[in-house]
Amino acid sequence: MKKTKKTDIFTKIVAIVVCFISAALIISATIMLSNHTNEILLRSQTEAENLTLDSINKIENKIDNYTSYVSTTSGSFQKCTNKNEVEMQIEQIKLSSFTERGLKNVRYFLNGEIHGVAPWPVEITKDLGLDYVKSVEHSKQESLFLGTNFDEMPETDKDKVFPVDLYEFYAPVYDNANIDGIALYFDTAVFRSQIGNEFRHDNAVLSALVRDTGNVLIGDDTFQKNTVIDILSELGVNETNITSRVFHDLTEHNRDRILCKINGLNHVISIEFNSATKDLGVVEIYDCGALAKETNDLINAIVAILVIFIIIIIATIAILVINRYRLQKKVNNAEKHDLLLDCLNKYGFTKEAEDILHRESGVYYGVIVLHIRHFKFLTENYGEGEVNSLLNYVKLTLTKTCRIEEVYGHGENGEFLLLLHAKDKEDLIDRLKIHSFLASQYKGAHKFDVAIKYGIYEYQSGDQSPVSKMIEYAIEANNTVTKATVENVDMQFNFYDDELRKIRLINDDMELRQETALKDGEFQVFYQAKYNLKNHKQDGAEALVRWYDKNTGEYNKPALFMPLFESNGFIEKLDKYVYTKVCEYISYSLQQGRNVFPVSVNVSRITATQPDFVDYYTRIKKKYGIANGALTIEFTESFAYENYDVLKTIVDRLHKAGFQTSIDDFGCGYSSYRILKELPMDEIKLDKFFIDYSENPERINSIFESVISLAKKLNMKVTQEGVERPEDVELLKKLGCDVIQGYIYSHPLSLTDYLHFVENTKDHNL
């Protein structure tokens, strides 16, 4: 138990510590993770910026070729002094090597007007309201301009009129009255191929050269769409705050990094513009995790280690908890288990019975304590093996007796516990009778009768007593000797009832008064004379104790107080007191020259087993100068049966000290002929039971005859107790009985009455 408690505390401490550690780990892991996620995001934004810058720088280099050509070309117009020279110069440009780079047309501006031949007439451009307006607008800006293309021209019109997409580069011509600026138009496809795909990064989800309108010039064929916003939508990025920011960044030529989620993963949209690329920008999308791969791998490793660690901790806790649970279960089972009989023990029974009564609270139940009679005697005389086989047998009978929602358990010292339901008290007794019958069928190596007494507590609906209390009451019912049990030694079914409660109160009261009563002389010795059938004279007397009740003036019989004194040990004092009083009477009477008959005194098993018993009785005998043979000590048959060896020594010593010995109540219980044969008793007193059967005399007479004949052989005097009827006297005479004791001759008498009775023995007549 103690060990379990220690383990318990240890487990608790370990569990708490482990919980704290894992909680700390989880918290720090979470913090680390969120820190590192932030770091990944920051790092990936910087990384994306670098990559996109790299892309746009590459594009810038390519575009530089065009812009520097265009600006050189614009320089060549400065020397033109009239319109013709301007137009000639334009024709020159058209023939230049730049046609390889897709140069398709050249026009010039003067005073807000567009001039020059084109693959498309100025009028149409004007009508469409597209290029013309923009180009004129541009011409007002006195700087190099890049950027208009005609991809945006409606499909139908484009098909009808212009088969080629063109890209316009504008450059101003300074300080010339014939020309304000020129515009060079390049084939978009050639322009694209000139820029090429080298700027693109392989690990990018998207890497595109876009117009500030969001149209993709050079992109990725995997996407169906050709505007940045549509591509984002295709990737599942639809949040307006993101798309509008992208849109805004493009129109405003902002450099920007925007975080978004694609398929639940962090991505960064990276946008770059620069002065050289004008209205062309680069839009790239990167997976943050892939960008910050090293950091990410590190974190993943840390997280993996942490997860493994946490799993180990959780597993450890789980194992601890399971072990504790198992241990507890084991302890619980052990606590409830009887190892000897492999069934429930008293504690286990109590717990089970509590559960059953909780479930079946409306049913009439009996909580029963079964006590195997003379269990100690059986153990001492027949050994553990025999007793264990008896216990196993009783257990088997209980297994057979128990039904559903009933239970039994094994207590100590020949005690079993049983919970049975029944219709009522009678029904319960019927069931117990069946059990009693089953138990009596035991066949052991040593032939003895199994007798069980049942202490019964009746449970009825609404009873709140704990089962442990019910067991206590049932034991009390078994132990308290009531009037009924005194009259019927074999009383089997002892119910805990109101009478028992009353008896307990009376016993408590008597126990309180016993010592004072002894001092105050409330215990008085009565004498019952015996009659000798052979010589027709008085044959001694038996001393019988009475307790005088001052309040009622009655003499209470031993049946009221003997069981209590036997259980609390006071009997020893009382026996010695009665014995001393008897010695006192004999010596006093002899001194007065009175007629004195031998006296028999009763000695309980408790008194007889005291180490000083024989010495004490001998000392008192000597003290009062009582002659040998004047005192007989009566032992009960049950005591003789259960303490055979002890009694044999006692009897020998008593004989040496001049006492006579007698075996009392013979035939009421054990009737062992061994006692008769081997214990050298002087007298055998037959229980009243023998003559109670005289109405059906055949069987009992034969036993009687054999007992008497054996007693005769052994030279023992045979006395019959409780003789009340003349016909019994006749029968006893015939059978050869020596002495009778009973109301027919004399009732137990007070000393005064007895003295008087003895004085008049001559008048004695049966």
Ligand code: C2E
């Ligand atoms: P016991 O030793 O068997 O005593 C005989 C009992 O039978 C006495 O009961 C007596 O009054 C009663 N008796 C005598 N003749 C008749 C009869 O004709 N008919 C009936 N029905 N009963 C008769 P009592 O005096 O009530 O004593 C009961 C028992 O108490 C005794 O049984 C004895 O075992 C015990 N006892 C009495 N005095 C003492 C004592 O001083 N010490 C001890 N240890 N036990 C005592």
Ligand code: CA
């Ligand atoms: Ca007696």
Ligand code: CA
């Ligand atoms: Ca007797």
